[in-house]
Amino acid sequence: MSVLTCKDVSFSYEGKEVLTRVNFELNQGEYLCILGENGSGKSTLMKGILNLKKPSAGQIQTGDGLSQTEIGYLPQQTQIQRDFPASVMEVVLSGRLNQCGKRPFYNREDRKIALQKLKQLGILPLKGKCYRELSGGQQQRVLLARALCATKKMLLLDEPVAGLDPIMTVELYNIVKELNQKDNITVIMVSHDVQLATAHATHILQLGNSQLFFGTMGEYMNTELGVRFMTGGERK
Numbered sequence: 001m002s003v004l005t006c007k008d009v010s011f012s013y014e015g016k017e018v019l020t021r022v023n024f025e026l027n028q029g030e031y032l033c034i035l036g037e038n039g040s041g042k043s044t045l046m047k048g049i050l051n052l053k054k055p056s057a058g059q060i061q062t063g064d065g066l067s068q069t070e071i072g073y074l075p076q077q078t079q080i081q082r083d084f085p086a087s088v089m090e091v092v093l094s095g096r097l098n099q100c101g102k103r104p105f106y107n108r109e110d111r112k113i114a115l116q117k118l119k120q121l122g123i124l125p126l127k128g129k130c131y132r133e134l135s136g137g138q139q140q141r142v143l144l145a146r147a148l149c150a151t152k153k154m155l156l157l158d159e160p161v162a163g164l165d166p167i168m169t170v171e172l173y174n175i176v177k178e179l180n181q182k183d184n185i186t187v188i189m190v191s192h193d194v195q196l197a198t199a200h201a202t203h204i205l206q207l208g209n210s211q212l213f214f215g216t217m218g219e220y221m222n223t224e225l226g227v228r229f230m231t232g233g234e235r236k
């Protein structure tokens with residue numbers, strides 16, 4: 001049974017369609033990389049999967065025990081978010097907000113999970129530090145720990161390595177690979193960094209305001225589009 005299904009999904013802003021008829025299914029433990037040029041609809045689809053934007057047509061369904069509120073999300077970071085004046089622990093704990101329901105405070109279980117995720121990502125010693133004083137790579141680990149507080153099943157990552165140096169970039173992709181391969185977390189990632197981002201992907205979805213390709217990585221590399229995109233003939 002699929003964990004996520006997009007059936008004939010389209011999106012519009014102010015009546016203008018920006019993404020047309022997307023169709024794909026993912027199973028638990030798969031790793032999808034969403035590719036496409038600027039403005040091709042990648043972030044819009046991410047918002048749809050997170051239920052932050054309603055499709056203008058079609059349906060997005062979660063299954064196999066996953067609810068839409070249980071998806072961990074690592075958003076694209078803006079400068080304002082980079083300067084967020086909160087402690088690392090506060091940022092990570094905020095990943096538990098959806099699980100709090102009507103409860104207006106974090107409980108012991110929330111704190112236990114936040115500490116586990118900090119430890120898992122090797123950043124426990126940073127827990128009392130101010131988020132805005134961390135390096136870009138440390139900040140992304142904190143945001144990943146926050147996203148993991150929201151889910152055991154599915155992670156959505158929107159440009160997770162933007163602004164990171166090459167070493168931190170490889171480190172972050174390796175962490176995501178481990179979460180996918182060891183913990184069987186389904187991964188959906190948007191990245192500009194085609195070669196590295198797709199290295200561990202099982203599936204590719206390429207958008208160009210409609211669906212240009214969906215299939216396995218192997219199938220993608222057998223298409224002219226795949227070869228052109230992966231070898232740099234077409235950027236982003």
Ligand SMILES: Nc1ncnc2c1ncn2[C@@H]1O[C@H](COP(=O)(O)OP(=O)(O)OP(=O)(O)O)[C@@H](O)[C@H]1O
Nearest residue numbers: 013014018036037038039040041042043044045236
């Ligand atoms: N809030 C909005 N209001 C109106 N149009 C929007 C809005 N957000 C996005 N769009 C338009 O929808 C289209 C798809 O945008 P989207 O951000 O999903 O693309 P993207 O593939 O994520 O781009 P990028 O790689 O630049 O982040 C673009 O033409 C964009 O201008």
